[in-house]
Amino acid sequence: MRRVxxxxxxxxxxxxxxxxxVLLVIFMVTAPLITPGVIELPTxxxxxxxxxxxxLKITLNADKTFSLEDQLTKATQKRLSVNDAVxxxxxxxxxxxxxxxxxxxxxxxYEEVIKLIDLLQQKGVKKVGLLARSPT
Known part of the structure; x- marks a missing residue:
């Protein structure tokens, strides 16, 4: 009789x-042998x-004169012309x-302010800013 x-x-x-x-064993053996890349972190x-x-704070007065205030030495010079101030x-x-x-x-x-900014930039002053006071 034959079995079905x-x-x-x-x-x-x-x-x-x-x-x-087998693949897991291969990866476990080869992983420690691979040299890690050296990373140089910034110090x-x-x-x-x-x-x-x-x-340096320079103030333009209403009479077209300038006042120069050195905030480092607290020295103030008043009534300067534009050329003297520069x-x-x-x-x-x-x-x-x-x-x-x-x-x-x-x-x-404001024409005087623009003239002063132009003169300062022509003479090589790199950082020139405007000081504005908020209205109260």
Whole structure:
């Protein structure tokens, strides 16, 4: 008598598990042998950024004269012409490059402010700003 074979209705996964275990062993053996790449991290510099130097404040008065205030030494010069003010700023800038802040009186002409900014930029002053007060 011959036996009738029934078809197997389940998948045999044992060979797949064997292959996966062999691959796992291969990766576990080779992983420590691979040399890791050297990463050079940036170091924190010991040099600290110096604090910003206080600006030179120049005020345009209503009578077209200028007042120059050095906030580092608290020295104030009043009633300067535009050329004298620029010369004083350049003299102070020769020691240390500092920003220049321009303040104008409420009734001053803005053409004078523009002239001063142009003169300062022509003479090589790099940092020029305007000082405005908020209305209260």
């Amino acid at each position: 074979r029934k078809p197997i209705n389940q998948i045999n996964v044992v060979p797949y598990i064997d292959v996966m275990l 924190v510099g010991s040099k600290l950024t110096p604090p910003p130097s206080p600006p 010369a004083q700023i350049l003299e102070l800038q020769a020691k240390q490059e500092r920003p220049v802040v321009i303040e104008a009186a409420a009734n001053a002409r």
